Amino acid sequence: MTKTDPAVPLGTRMRAAGPGFLRDLDWRRYVIYIGFVVVFVFFAVLLGDQGFLSPNNLVNILSQTATIAVIAVGMTFVISAAEIDLSVGSVAGLSSVAAAMTVSSLGLIPGILAGLLVGVVVGTINGALVSLLGIPSFLVTLGMLGVAAGTAQYITNSAPEPILDDTFNNLFGSGSIGPIPVLVIWAVVAVAVGAVVLGRTRYGRQVLATGGNRTAAEYTGIRTRRIKFTVLLVSAIIASIAGMLYAGRLQSGRFQWGDGDELSAIAAVILGGTSLFGGAGTVVGTAFGALLIGLINNGLVLAGLDSSQQQIIRGAIIILAVALARKK
Amino acid sequence: MADAANAVETRAISKSFGPVTVLRDIDFDVRHGEVHALAGGNGAGKSTLMKIIQGVYQPSAGEIFVGGERVNITSIQDAKAAGIGMVFQEFSLVPSLTVAQNIFLGIEPLSGGFINDKESVRRTRAVLAEMEVDLDPKAEVGRLGTAYWQLTEIAKALAQNARVLIMDEPTASLARHETAALFALIERLKARGISIIYISHRMDEVYQVADRITVLRDGRKLFTSDLSQTSPAAIVEGIVGKKIEGELTYRPRERGAARQEVLLEARGLNAGPRVRDVSFTLHAGEIVGLAGLMGSGRTELARVLFGIDAIKRGEVLIRGKKVDLSSPDRAIAAGLALIPEDRRDQGLVLDHSVRENLLLPLLEKIRRGPLLSGSAGRELAASLIKRFGVKVANPGRPVRLLSGGNQQKVVLAKWLGTDPRILILDEPTAGVDIGTKSEILDRIRSLADEGRAVLIISSELPELLAVSDRVLVVRDGSIVDDIPRQEIDDEESLQLAVQGVRA
Numbered sequence: 001m002t003k004t005d006p007a008v009p010l011g012t013r014m015r016a017a018g019p020g021f022l023r024d025l026d027w028r029r030y031v032i033y034i035g036f037v038v039v040f041v042f043f044a045v046l047l048g049d050q051g052f053l054s055p056n057n058l059v060n061i062l063s064q065t066a067t068i069a070v071i072a073v074g075m076t077f078v079i080s081a082a083e084i085d086l087s088v089g090s091v092a093g094l095s096s097v098a099a100a101m102t103v104s105s106l107g108l109i110p111g112i113l114a115g116l117l118v119g120v121v122v123g124t125i126n127g128a129l130v131s132l133l134g135i136p137s138f139l140v141t142l143g144m145l146g147v148a149a150g151t152a153q154y155i156t157n158s159a160p161e162p163i164l165d166d167t168f169n170n171l172f173g174s175g176s177i178g179p180i181p182v183l184v185i186w187a188v189v190a191v192a193v194g195a196v197v198l199g200r201t202r203y204g205r206q207v208l209a210t211g212g213n214r215t216a217a218e219y220t221g222i223r224t225r226r227i228k229f230t231v232l233l234v235s236a237i238i239a240s241i242a243g244m245l246y247a248g249r250l251q252s253g254r255f256q257w258g259d260g261d262e263l264s265a266i267a268a269v270i271l272g273g274t275s276l277f278g279g280a281g282t283v284v285g286t287a288f289g290a291l292l293i294g295l296i297n298n299g300l301v302l303a304g305l306d307s308s309q310q311q312i313i314r315g316a317i318i319i320l321a322v323a324l325a326r327k328k
Numbered sequence: 329m330a331d332a333a334n335a336v337e338t339r340a341i342s343k344s345f346g347p348v349t350v351l352r353d354i355d356f357d358v359r360h361g362e363v364h365a366l367a368g369g370n371g372a373g374k375s376t377l378m379k380i381i382q383g384v385y386q387p388s389a390g391e392i393f394v395g396g397e398r399v400n401i402t403s404i405q406d407a408k409a410a411g412i413g414m415v416f417q418e419f420s421l422v423p424s425l426t427v428a429q430n431i432f433l434g435i436e437p438l439s440g441g442f443i444n445d446k447e448s449v450r451r452t453r454a455v456l457a458e459m460e461v462d463l464d465p466k467a468e469v470g471r472l473g474t475a476y477w478q479l480t481e482i483a484k485a486l487a488q489n490a491r492v493l494i495m496d497e498p499t500a501s502l503a504r505h506e507t508a509a510l511f512a513l514i515e516r517l518k519a520r521g522i523s524i525i526y527i528s529h530r531m532d533e534v535y536q537v538a539d540r541i542t543v544l545r546d547g548r549k550l551f552t553s554d555l556s557q558t559s560p561a562a563i564v565e566g567i568v569g570k571k572i573e574g575e576l577t578y579r580p581r582e583r584g585a586a587r588q589e590v591l592l593e594a595r596g597l598n599a600g601p602r603v604r605d606v607s608f609t610l611h612a613g614e615i616v617g618l619a620g621l622m623g624s625g626r627t628e629l630a631r632v633l634f635g636i637d638a639i640k641r642g643e644v645l646i647r648g649k650k651v652d653l654s655s656p657d658r659a660i661a662a663g664l665a666l667i668p669e670d671r672r673d674q675g676l677v678l679d680h681s682v683r684e685n686l687l688l689p690l691l692e693k694i695r696r697g698p699l700l701s702g703s704a705g706r707e708l709a710a711s712l713i714k715r716f717g718v719k720v721a722n723p724g725r726p727v728r729l730l731s732g733g734n735q736q737k738v739v740l741a742k743w744l745g746t747d748p749r750i751l752i753l754d755e756p757t758a759g760v761d762i763g764t765k766s767e768i769l770d771r772i773r774s775l776a777d778e779g780r781a782v783l784i785i786s787s788e789l790p791e792l793l794a795v796s797d798r799v800l801v802v803r804d805g806s807i808v809d810d811i812p813r814q815e816i817d818d819e820e821s822l823q824l825a826v827q828g829v830r831a
Contacts, residue, residue, distance in 0.1 A: 205700065209684075217688070218656060222656075
């Protein structure tokens with residue numbers, strides 16, 4: 001016997017013959033989309049005169065959001081598996097530096113490989129420490145945050161490393177195809193691939209099961225260690241790509257690129273409806289979480305608020321949105 | 329005027345959630361120093377009634393009296409103040425705190441504004457001494473066994489001057505000797521005038537410990553009776569609403585030719601202290617019971633066979649071929665399935681939907697290229713739900729919302745979807761009502777009839793005797809006896825074998 005739902009809404013009898021999905025529709029799951037529309041309309045009305053709705057500004061919002069969105073896709077997998085990755089921002093910084101230095105010494109392809117290699121190495125270390133030694137990912141990646149950022153600063157003597165290779169710059173961040181900046185394309189591809197993998201593949205389902213109840217997943221034959229390892233590896237590799245996006249857009253590598261991005265990415269993931277405790281996650285939600293943050297940033301700048309005021313309002317909106325999306 | 333002789337009494341209690349009435353006109357009374365059993369199937373209203381007495385729910389109609397006085401219980405605090413304490417089935421203790429810290433959690437004795445741990449240790453010692461229980465107040469709860477958790481729960485209620493204790497399936501996680509100790513404690517509490525509401529499905533326990541019993545069915549009280557004046561059959565019939573015939577009696581099954589085939593053979597398995605030199609065989613179409621006390625190594629053996637714990641020495645052959653059982657996915661590939669002991673922790677992802685849980689071991693089957701097919705998944709899940717009679721309105725909703733019996737059916741269905749040749753069931757009917765229990769046992773019989781080998785672990789010997797064709801007795805990690813079912817006369821003789829005292 002199923003438990004009787006004590007909160008049977010009025011009017012159930014009228015559509016009792018129809019599908020039950022209306023009753024089961026949980027608006028909390030869609031709070032990010034509702035929030036996105038509300039904030040968008042709010043700014044459109046309020047800041048329509050300041051050019052908020054101009055195509056230029058809208059494309060701007062997309063490009064400014066793109067890098068965080070890319071990082072947040074990887075973060076969605078990590079958090080869905082009930083882990084966390086605090087090292088993504090500094091991995092991006094280190095990757096930008098590694099790519100920049102290698103591009104100038106060895107050329108384009110070695111440069112890209114060097115950037116990716118940063119992700120592979122850091123991700124392997126993070127994943128191995130977490131899955132094999134059982135150290136909490138919070139601590140491992142907190143440590144790695146310092147190690148990667150410090151390495152990037154050390155090997156460059158704190159100086160920016162210019163990139164003169166136009167192909168690299170255009171490919172990763174400065175270029176555009178028609179009116180669409182290449183950054184936006186990177187983000188769209190990352191979100192699309194991430195959404196399909198998490199939502200529609202065996203691997204994605206196993207990530208969610210591992211995050212939801214690791215013991216039950218293990219008893220079901222899922223190799224949960226491998227899942228924990230791979231999410232951290234994937235997250236670091238995606239962060240290293242994000243680092244090259246910074247490098248291409250800013251035409252240089254620098255240890256500060258990506259600084260603090262881990263927090264923005266986590267905020268985007270949680271805003272998007274992924275459970276901080278694992279087991280439930282959506283990549284499309286994450287993308288909208290990132291967009292909402294970008295939207296707020298942009299609107300507040302156009303509204304003429306200074307950066308201290310922006311921080312306060314941004315923080316308050318994030319808390320409000322998460323509070324609304326909370327389960328009963 | 330209410331009877332002052334009653335520790336707790338409810339009069340004409342009704343409770344509705346919206347249009348659904350879950351309790352109707354319940355008159356229920358518990359005398360001072362009485363153990364009053366409360367029984368009923370899932371959804372009969374036992375927990376709702378208890379939640380009303382505890383102040384979790386407010387009744388829609390009716391009155392509650394404590395010691396003859398009408399009381400208004402609107403919160404758990406009110407219930408505690410009225411002397412009603414709950415011993416939780418899922419324990420509500422903080423593992424990292426000590427016994428004394430848990431007992432006085434939230435009501436710590438203070439001195440000068442600071443917590444006085446010495447005082448709580450002293451008072452805990454006094455309560456435990458009264459209970460005649462040997463337990464160190466400074467022991468960290470997380471390091472103690474479940475039996476001690478329960479004792480700590482009881483001590484916690486007593487420390488708050490509870491006069492009425494509600495115990496919900498208190499023996500579910502106890503070994504037999506621990507159960508005996510609990511019953512002795514209940515006797516001592518009774519002697520002190522403390523009343524106990526004892527919720528249990530187990531008739532033998534009820535008869536052992538309780539004075540009276542109240543049976544609920546579909547939100548109504550069926551009867552209250554002295555146990556000396558009613559038979560177990562009458563109670564069981566009252567709970568399930570119809571006479572269940574032979575649900576717990578053994579029916580010899582056809583011995584097909586397939587029964588000759590050895591499906592699994594374990595040779596000299598060793599793993600840790602609880603699995604020592606274990607050798608046995610399972611034949612196709614055979615149900616083998618694994619009997620043993622809590623801690624005898626039953627569960628550990630299941631874990632080893634399913635690749636959760638590593639085999640240190642020895643080997644396992646399936647159909648005569650040595651197999652690698654070093655991880656659950658390899659065990660699954662070898663044709664094994666394990667229905668674990670603790671469905672909430674090991675069997676299900678509670679927040680995921682019924683469908684997602686069912687499909688988790690079957691993802692390969694619904695894969696189309698690199699992607700999972702939603703429609704194939706829905707179809708497969710629907711067919712499993714139908715085949716196993718899981719009662720669920722919408723498979724897209726979390727499995728957490730189902731009753732215990734239905735959750736267990738989901739776990740079974742999930743595994744049987746993988747079409748295993750060899751099935752290991754660890755306490756498959758724990759915490760399940762009697763109706764569902766006989767349904768599950770029937771299912772197990774028909775699985776064996778299909779030619780699968782079944783190894784079933786259960787602390788309920790009547791259940792083992794009902795389904796097993798052969799019983800292996802485990803003691804101290806070794807199989808000490810291998811008895812065909814026909815040679816076991818009754819529960820008592822199996823109990824003696826398990827305890828290691830031959831008659």
